[in-house]
Amino acid sequence: MSLFLDARGRSADAYPGAALAREARRVRRSISSRVYLPAFSIVAIAIALVAIGWSSHWGGASFSESLTSLKIVVIGPITLVVLGVLLVVERLHPAQRRPVFARGYRQDLLYTILNATLVVPLGAALALSFAEVARHSLPWVVVPRIGVVPRWAFVAAIFVAMDFCNWLAHFANHRVRMLWRFHELHHSQEDMSVLTVFRTHPLIHVSYLIALIPGIVLLANGAVPTTMLVVYAAVVAFEHSNTNLGFGPVGRVFVSPNYHRIHHQLDGPQDVNLGFALTIWDQLFHRAVFPTAATIRADTGLPGRPLVVEQATTRPRHVFVMLAQLVAPFRPVADDASAPRTSSRSPRGRGVVES
Ligand SMILES: [Zn+2]
Numbered sequence: 001m002s003l004f005l006d007a008r009g010r011s012a013d014a015y016p017g018a019a020l021a022r023e024a025r026r027v028r029r030s031i032s033s034r035v036y037l038p039a040f041s042i043v044a045i046a047i048a049l050v051a052i053g054w055s056s057h058w059g060g061a062s063f064s065e066s067l068t069s070l071k072i073v074v075i076g077p078i079t080l081v082v083l084g085v086l087l088v089v090e091r092l093h094p095a096q097r098r099p100v101f102a103r104g105y106r107q108d109l110l111y112t113i114l115n116a117t118l119v120v121p122l123g124a125a126l127a128l129s130f131a132e133v134a135r136h137s138l139p140w141v142v143v144p145r146i147g148v149v150p151r152w153a154f155v156a157a158i159f160v161a162m163d164f165c166n167w168l169a170h171f172a173n174h175r176v177r178m179l180w181r182f183h184e185l186h187h188s189q190e191d192m193s194v195l196t197v198f199r200t201h202p203l204i205h206v207s208y209l210i211a212l213i214p215g216i217v218l219l220a221n222g223a224v225p226t227t228m229l230v231v232y233a234a235v236v237a238f239e240h241s242n243t244n245l246g247f248g249p250v251g252r253v254f255v256s257p258n259y260h261r262i263h264h265q266l267d268g269p270q271d272v273n274l275g276f277a278l279t280i281w282d283q284l285f286h287r288a289v290f291p292t293a294a295t296i297r298a299d300t301g302l303p304g305r306p307l308v309v310e311q312a313t314t315r316p317r318h319v320f321v322m323l324a325q326l327v328a329p330f331r332p333v334a335d336d337a338s339a340p341r342t343s344s345r346s347p348r349g350r351g352v353v354e355s
């Protein structure tokens with residue numbers, strides 16, 4: 001019997017359903033000691049979206065056609081050549097000198113293969129389903145064709161708004177613990193390279209679906225060409241490279257490798273420099289820290305290695321490490337688990353001189 005008595009001296013057990021509530025709490029505690037329950041909400045959203053897409057025949061779009069074109073983009077010769085060139089560039093002018101086959105590089109190569117094989121179909125399915133759900137449940141969000149405005153202006157607007165949505169989702173990844181548990185993997189890389197762009201948990205793409213909204217809203221007025229999306233992806237890949245490059249004055253507007261490395265810095269706040277392609281969002285929300293000589297060669301990764309990383313094991317067990325990293329968001333939160341590091345104060349005024 002409960003030791004707690006209410007104001008009238010009745011035992012808490014006297015309330016109808018009190019025993020049931022206590023039992024539910026016990027079960028929840030028991031499950032929480034084995035798994036991190038909130039992580040399953042992302043799985044549930046992904047399954048629901050895929051099921052909706054499947055049942056609606058992917059909104060009329062041929063799924064296999066979209067998949068083929070996406071695969072051509074991801075593993076096509078142009079992408080491979082671009083990745084190859086960027087990998088050479090980072091060897092020629094590196095921020096940090098490392099062996100050609102550093103462990104981190106090999107680990108990220110595994111993630112690249114995972115992306116090219118499994119993540120592409122998943123991403124295509126999620127994107128098509130999300131667009132279908134948005135168009136069906138909120139048909140009024142699609143703006144009709146406005147003839148007086150040229151198409152290129154709409155394409156530019158979609159591009160800028162998409163970049164802002166990516167910024168917002170990235171910010172949420174750093175502020176919401178459940179999302180951080182998936183995003184943490186991306187920040188665990190200690191040997192950053194172009195391939196680090198692929199070091200992401202496949203399920204984190206659910207949080208970036210909001211970036212499709214500008215394209216859905218302005219669909220009747222224009223669509224961002226695939227070439228532009230490939231250039232966007234190449235810019236995002238390049239900013240992860242080990243290249244010592246700040247883009248000079250252009251780096252005030254576009255994200256450079258030296259700028260994005262600060263976001264991955266081992267001993268700095270991670271909720272700065274969240275931009276994908278443009279730095280303007282970081283500047284607007286006082287989260288921009290521009291590179292200095294000290295930040296260019298800064299180490300990256302997570303302090304205390306809360307996530308198993310390839311550099312920590314005595315022998316490189318890349319597949320085992322990858323599986324452990326992919327399962328990690330579902331494991332219970334340890335008492336000493338790291339939370340995303342946030343800037344305790346505005347980064348304004350720090351490191352604003354670009355070298
Ligand atoms: Zn981040």
Ligand SMILES: [Zn+2]
Binds near residue numbers: 186264
């Ligand atoms: Zn990054």
